[in-house]
Amino acid sequence: MNDAQQSIIAYCRPGYEVDTGNELTELATQKALYGYPVFKAGEGYIRFQFHEPEHAEQFINEVAVSDTIFPRQMFLVLASIAIEDKSDRIGPVVHALAQSDISRCGTLFVDYPDTEEGKALAKLCRKFAVPLRQALRARDYLTRKEQLNLAALHVFFTSGEACYVGVSQAKMRSPFENGICRLKFPPKAPSRSTLKLEEALLTMLSARQREAICRAGARAVDLGACPGGWTYQLVSRDMHVEAVDNGKMADDLMATGLVDYRAEDGFKYRPQMGHVELLVCDMIEKPDRVAALMANWLTRNWATHAIFNLKLPMKRRYETVRAAIEAVGSQLASANIKATMVIRHLYHNRDEVTVAVIREI
Ligand SMILES: C[S@@+](CC[C@H](N)C(=O)[O-])C[C@H]1O[C@@H](n2cnc3c(N)ncnc32)[C@H](O)[C@@H]1O
Structure with a gap:
């Protein structure tokens, strides 16, 4: 067994390898699983090396991508492959699978890192996926029809000559290629920020929560709120929005009749009718200040649920987010509020994470 077989691969936004490594180290340690991250800054992924092979497997079976902040996708490594003959990339993958004891998988991901070098591999991955899928089906490593409720096979190219082959469980992985939720920019939305809230609503809430809240x-x-990208998402779901900002809201949004614009300080604002279903907040402020404000709204029941962004500092980003979230969590606990908290570094985020605090419904 080589080293890679005791590890998992986690994709992340390039530049967030340290944060991803810190997070996985802490998550693993909490489960008494031990290892360390291996990465090069800017490569858009890390390999987390466990000391014991069964620790890697336990980790991947117990920690879902949706439970983490920085990883976009995670899989258990079965083999690290150096491709010597570029005319045959399928052979080494099939050979690696033959050495493993995996059972038949339901789908295949052929991915690459979200870097400039990675993007150059996109065409290769697309072209390679078709014959590889056929070869895997012919050898019974893959079901004839895609079955998303089964384990997935992953082939992750780090260059044209090297890839990792691995496996993930259905409920634990991201459903997206490269772990990226791509969205089309709605032409009538006033800012690209709209995609952050759209991605949050689609990936951080269950369908049931979305229907009940929005x-x-x-x-x-x-x-x-200004110029209104987040408000746009709420208004397009026919919600009434109190939009608070000193800036200017897009005229189209005001024309819907669903927006009540308030030129006030978001830190002092109170809901007009004493309570709203959902509080959203995209003010660029210190994370601890925003976290305290969100906790105040939730514990005073000015809002039932909250979705907000926390701006990340240059350093100690994981630790800063954890501290802010723990502050919210302990205030909710002392007010006896039961809520789930999901924190994700979304694809459409830059140097910020999105937090969804959803009360039990
Ligand atoms: C990143 S922008 C929000 C973009 C918006 N979510 C969208 O989708 O169009 C941050 C906004 O927060 C506003 N802001 C910052 N501090 C504020 C405060 N104390 N009260 C109200 N608005 C504030 C700024 O004026 C700015 O318009």
């Missing part, structure tokens, strides 16, 4: 006629407050 329903027609429900009320929301948007702190730091």
